[in-house]
Amino acid sequence: MEPDKDNANPTILNPSDLPSRRRESSVKKREDGGTGLFDDLVSSYNYLGDPFERPVSSSDSDDDSVEDIDEQEIYDLISSISDPEHPLSLGSLAVVNLPDIRILPPTSPHSSISTVVVEITPTITHCSLATVIGLGVRVRLEQALPPRFRVDVRIKKGTHSTDEAVNKQLGDKERVAAALENGTLMGVLRKMLSTCE
Amino acid sequence: MSDIQLYLLEYDRNKREASAIAQQSATRLQKAELKLLMLIEELGEYFNSEDGAIRSKTLSYLAEVLSFIPQKVLSLQQRNLLCEFVLSRIENDVDGLGSCAKGLLALEELGKWDNGRVTKIVETLLQNTHPLRQYKLQSERYPVLQLIDTMMAKYRDALRTFHDITPDFMSRFISYFDGEKDPRNLMVVFSILRVPMTEWSIGADAQDLFDAVFNYFPITFRPPPDDPYGITAQHLKDRLRDCIASTPDFAPYAFPALLDKLDSTSMNTKRDVLQAITSSVIEYGPHTVSLYSITLWDALKFEVLNVQEEDLAQEALNGLAAIAKSLSQGTSGSLNAYLRPVTKECNEHLEDAPTKQSQASGRILHKIAGVSAEVANITLARVLPNIFLLFQTADTIAKRRGLLEVLVQLIRANIEVYGDWRSIGMMRERTPPNALAQFRDQTIEVMSNGLSTAPIKEVSFRLVCLDGLLQLSKTRQLLSDEDIERIIQLFHAIVINEESYGKDEIKEAAINGLVEIAHQKPQVVVDKAFPAFMAELPDSDVDQPKGYVPVLEAFAKLGNEEKIFDTVILRLKNKFSSAVKQNASSAYIVALLSAILYALNQGANKLEQNPESSPYYNDIVLPLLSRASSSDASHPKAFDDETTLDLVGRICNIIIRPQPLEQQNKISAELYTLFRGTSQTDLPPFYTIASLEKTKNMIISTHVLASFRREVVLPCDIQVLISSLIDFSQQPFLSSPVRSASLRQISLIVNKFIPTSSLKSYLESMLHVSTGLLNPEKLNPPRIRIIFAALKGLVLRNSALLSTIYPALLSFLSHPIHGETVALGFTTLLQPDDLLMKQNHCQISGLHKQKSFALLVPNITTSFREASVEMKPNYLIALSGVLKWMPFEIVVEEVRQLVPLLLQSLDMKGEDLVKEAAIGTLTSILQERPKQIEEHAGSVISRLLNNSTPAAQTKSVGGLGKETMQNTPPRVRATALRCLTLVPEKLRQEIVLPYRRQVVKKLTAALDDRKREVRGAAVRCRSRWMDVDEVGDD
Known part of the structure; x- marks a missing residue:
């Protein structure tokens, strides 16, 4: 038991x-509204295909469509x-919410830098761990997004x-860098991020 | 020299030799060549030696001799004398205790002791060797413990009586074992002490006895890597727990001590505590448990309400349920006293649902209510009114969802106790009536309203309502058929009328719910849901949108339930007939056929049960065949399409497959005519210039041929049939599916219908290197196809001919024109096949993959080295075709030779399938034999990185790649990244660490991939690599 939990x-x-990504590709293709139950009746490598002819790689045409971040x-x-x-995950605690995430396009046509703004909502207004959570989100995004994104993590106005x-604190680059040198803090962050897929 | 002298000499040099000497002495005693008296006399001098070591070795000799003596050699008197003698050694000598105990154990084996003897031995041990820990060697103490354990097991009454009449015996006995630390000895100590715990009246000694074992709690022992006795911490924990739970007399000491340790910060300790509490509750009985039930509840609830580790919460729940279970065997007062605070607290938590603690309350109630009818009914009566009250006043749907989740948990628990319509649960003879019945109407109303009136986007809320209704309809003897009908109506309305939303979880749950209800109440579903579904399926879809597909899917799924399978098939078949009559669109006809096939596949087992009486041959197969072969109005337009005919063929196949031989023989005569009433010589494959339309029916014939038993009489001579098929399949005008079907008939015939005795002569003429198909001069793609088709049949039956055919075929890989076509063919040989399979009566050898691997892969790896640069890719293509379907257990033999080839495959350009297969094999090697890749780590990592981005490679290794520049497709990129993710997991840190910086840097490119799937793989891969220098900390 940890009686010192904030909430x-x-x-x-x-x-x-x-919120989850709808299976757009499959939903769109299925004009008939089915779930594709009957698609597997005939296995994909059935005898009717001709392995001797070079497969026209269907993935090549797929490759042209771009799925943006x-x-x-x-x-x-x-x-x-x-x-x-x-x-529990930040999603199921509603600490991060889809409507509070915004991607801002580059500010000028010469720049390639986009900005990701994430506003987090602590579960209670005096949550002492809000900074740690913010830091975790920031670290995760910096590790997982390509360098053309700037990451801006903040607490949603009025929730803390x-x-x-x-x-x-979260916006101060030097303080963030200093925080990441802290072994104990890194340990906490690593544990938080270990559930990420 | 006497035996004892020899023994003493050998003792330190060679234990086995020493034992052999003792054995000799025993044999001599048995043959009466040696008198016992003589033996003892010889020992006398050594027993009196100044040197303790010699005295103890001498005792060891005596013990060994005694252990080798068979029964009945020594008289009772002699045994008594020996016993006295050994005991006197214990009294007078501190050395050789272990051997004394061994000697006594051997004597006990030779003849039962009387009670006096047993108490004397115990008394002697306690008086002279107390406490046992003064003997420093565990091997010295072990025989003593074994001796006591044996006496405890065989002379229980004697020792108990001794305890009853000797006031201080117990305390001396308990303290005798104090301080034992060796795990093997401790196992015996626990087992010894458990006897007084369970069987003796221990009275005032209870606390000492408890402390004697609880001192060892929690067990933190970690066995050494080369432990010869194989004792694990779990063994010790189990025995210790059994001791703690052995008697209710321990309760006053056990519960406080255990609860004290529950505050430990170590998860392992908490786990042990919770398990010990559960075992104790089960063993101590309702009277004792009632004294502690509330204390336990107050402690255990925290583990569930504030989950630290999921498995601890689970253990705590087990404990809470065990208390309820134990108390429901006792008085109703004590059960009520326990359930009152439980339900009170859970009710309080429900007030602010949905929270972590309201969820936890649901778990607690579910677990407890599932232990007995009494508990279930009390819980329902205390909790349900509160849930309904809170539900009415709830201001958010989320809260209502949280409340209903708990309600559904209680219904599930109710089913565990009262059973469902098909099984009676744990009900006993005098089970009280189900209290859920009082809340039935209210529950149905709340959930039905929720399901039908909540907005469609409230997915989780509606899912809970739906689940609740489903559970209610399953509960044994709870709802009337009318109630269940109404629930079915709600469900099928969702399937049929509701528009699609999100991931369609509700629709899927509704259809699965219908299948589950059909399992419980088949007739109600047939009466209620079927008409609704049928009404949604048009006879003709000409003017209607395609809304029928989801309905058909749902309906076909209902065929899953055995009891309504026949009805589902019948309705689908009727719908199909009317659709054909009404000139429905081809799409609709295909959908109906798909639904029939899906349902038949689900019920394949049922079809096999009694094929003779199955109506489906006459009702389904014959009409389908005649429609396919006719050319008048009854021939639907859809039947001109190859994929439709494939469906028709599959439907016929699954029905004909289990038919008896005579029936199949009748069908065989019509294999190619399909009951059209003409002679087969005018039809393919015998008549090679048949109209394109007629050739299409070869697809159906292929499936029908596949369904036959091996003994079936084919419609003509096999040799004629094969050569007709060979000629036919080479006709240039055939469509690709028809050609494949004809080739597959060759595979089927080679596999099923040619007896082993004539296989050689048939195949040799067919595949002759100069006059047959294997003639390199006449090689062309159609002939290559036929060769592989025939081989496919041979491979599966593991024919001996493979060893001559394979080398010829492999030599074609260097064929200047057709080498590549041959290479592509190898993937067909072992590819899983839905025609050549056991269910279709084919000959499938369990070892066929091993055999082909052994005949092909070593050959390919050697020839690859010798092949010219232009031909090398062909070998890699062939190799990947073989490896693609090979289980890794087989591949593992050749890993060392394969890795270089796989790496070269990754450098090829354009061969995406080859690359993907190579990465797949590398992945398996990483998973199963990472050591084999260590030396190639650098090459593996850089090649995987190269394939992780779409950019075309500029490097050309060994002139291998093709001229065309092609991008790496997303699938290969994602596979490469997934494989690269495994590298730091499977290879040793010192090997991967040098690459970390480079990999992490290069992966930023993949983070910006155009495809989401690739980006996801890149994120995982990169974070795995970033962790590299941090592993090893834990």
């Missing part, structure tokens, strides 16, 4: 209600981070008693 009894969202993808990257207090102070 021992947080509200939990059900996985079915969390979008808000949902950012959400998927960070929603599986564990809360430092509970063995000291949100401005925390935001200052």
Whole structure:
């Protein structure tokens, strides 16, 4: 038991209600509205194919369509981070929410730098671990996004008693770098990120 | 020299030799060549030696001799004398205790002791060797413990009586074992002490006895790597737990001590505590448990309400359930006293659902309510009114969802106790009536309303409602058929009428729910849901949108349930007939055929049960065949399409397959005519210039041929049939599916219908190197196809001919024109096949993959080295075709030779399938035999990195690649990244560490891949590599 938990009894969202990427590709293709139940009746490598002719690689044509990094993808990257207090994901605790993630395009046509803005919502307004959570989100995104993205993680306005102070900390590059030198803190972050897929 | 002298000499040099000497002495005693008296006399001098070591070796000799003596050689008197003698040694000598105990054990083997003897031995041990820990060698103490354990086992009454009449015996006995630390000895100590715990009246000694074992709690022992006795921590934990749970007399000491240790920060300790509590609750009985139930609840609940580790919560739940179970065997007062605080606290947590603790409350209630009918009913009566009250006043759907989740948990627990419609659960004769019945109407109302009126985007809320209704309809004798009908209506309305939303979880749950209800109440589903489904399926779809597919899918799934399978098939078949009559579109006809095939596949077992009485041959197969072969109005347009005919063929196949031989013989005569009433000589494959339309029916014939038993009489001579098929399949005008079908008939015939005795002569003429298909001058793609088709049949039956055919075929890999075509063919040989399989009566040898691997792979690796640069790719293609389907256990033999070839495959350009297969094999090697890759780590890593980005490679290794520049496709990129993720997991850190910086840097490119799947793999891969220098800390 850890009586010193800030919020021992947080509200939990059900996985079915969390935002997820619809299986767009499969949904779009199926004009008939089915689920593809009958697609596997004839196995994909059945005798009717001709292995002697070079397969026209269908993936080549697929390769042309570009799937851009979008808000949902950012959400998927960070929603599986564990809360430092509970063995629950930031997504199911509603600490990170899809509508609070924005991708800002490059500010000028000459720049290739996009910005990802993530606003996190602590489970309670005096959560002492908000900074750690913010740091975890930041580290995760910096590791997982290509360098053409700037990452901006902040506490959602009005959800924390000291949100401005925390935001200052999270936005200060040098303080973030210094924090990452701290062994204990890195240990906590590693544990949080270990549940990420 | 006397035996004892020899023994003493050998003792330190060679234990086995020494034992042999003792054995000799024993044999001499048995043959009466040696008198016992003589033996003892010879020993006398050594027993009196100044040197303790010699005295103890002498005792060891005596013990060994005694252990080798068979029964009945020594008289009772002699044994008594020996016993006295050994005991006197114990009294007078500190050395040789272990051997004394061994000697006594040997004597006991030779004849039962009387009670006096047993108590004397115990008394002697306690008086002279107490405490046992003064003997420093564990091997010295072990025989003593074994001796006591044996006496405990065989002379229980004697020792118990001795305990009863000797006031201080118990305390001396307990302290005798104090301080034992050796795990093997401890195992025996636990087993010894468990006897007084369970069988003796221990009274005032209970606490000492408890402390004697609990001092060892928790067990933190970790066995040394080369432990000869194989004792694990788990063995010790199990015995210790058995001791703690052995008697209710321990309760006053055990529960406080265990709960004290529950505050430990070590998860292992907590786990042991929780398991010990559960075992104790089970063993101590309701009376004792009732005294501690509330204390235990107060401690255990925290483990569930504030989960630290999931398995600890599970153990705590087991403990709480064990208490409830134990108490439901006792008085109702004590059960109520326990359940009152439990339900009270859970009710409180439900007030702010959905929270972590309201979820935990649901788990607690579910676990407890599932132990007995009494508990289930009390829980329901205390919790349900509160849930309904909170539900009415709840202000959010999330809260209502949280509440209903708990309600569903309680219904599930109810099914565990009261059973479902098909099984009676744990009900006993005098089970009280189900209290859920009182809440039935309210529960149905709440959930039905929730399911039908909540907005469609409230997925989780509606899922809970749906699950709740499903569980209610399953609960034994709870709902009336009318209630269940209404639930079915709700479900099929969702499947049929609701628009698609998100991942369609609700629709899927609804259809699965219908299948589950069909398992419980088949007739209700047939009566209620079937008409609704049928009404949604048009006879003709000409003017209607394609809304029928989801309905058909759902309906076909219902065929899963055995009891309604026949009805499902019948309705689908009727729908198919009317659709054909009404000129429905081809798409609709294909969908109906797919649904029939899907349902038949699900019920394949049922079809095999009594094929003779199955109506499906006459009802389905014959009409389908006549439609396919006719050319008048009854021939639907859809039947001109090869894929439709393939479906038709598969439906016929699955029905004909189990038919008896005579029936199949009748069908065989019509294999190619398909009951059209003409002679087969006018039809393919015998008539090679048949119209394109007629050739298409070869697809159906192929499936029908596949369904036949091996003994079936074919419609003409085999040799004629094969050569017709060979000629036919080479006709240039054939469509690709028809050609494949004809080739597959050759495979089927070679595999099933040619007896082993004539196989050689048939195949040799067919595949002759100068006059037959294997003539290199006449090689062309059609002939190559036929060769591989025939081989496919041979490979599966593991024919001996392979060893001559394979080398000829491999030599074609260097064929200037057709080498590549041959190379591509190798993938067909071992590819899984849905026609050549056991169910189709084919000959499938269990070892065929091993055999082909042994005949092909070493040959390919050697020829690869000798092949010219232009031909090398062909060998890699062939190799990947073989490896693609090979289980890794077989591949493992050749890993060392294969790795260089696999690496070269990764340098090829354009050969994406070869690359993918090579990466697949590398992945398996990494998983199973990482050591074999260590020396190639650098090459593996750089090649995987190269394949992780789409950019075309500029490097050309050994002139291997093709001229065309092609990008690496996303599939290969993702596979390469997944393989690269394994590298740091499977190879030793010192090997991968030097590459870390380079890999992490290069992977940033893959993070920006155009495909989401590749990016995902890159993120995982990169984070795995970033962790590299940090592993080893834990």
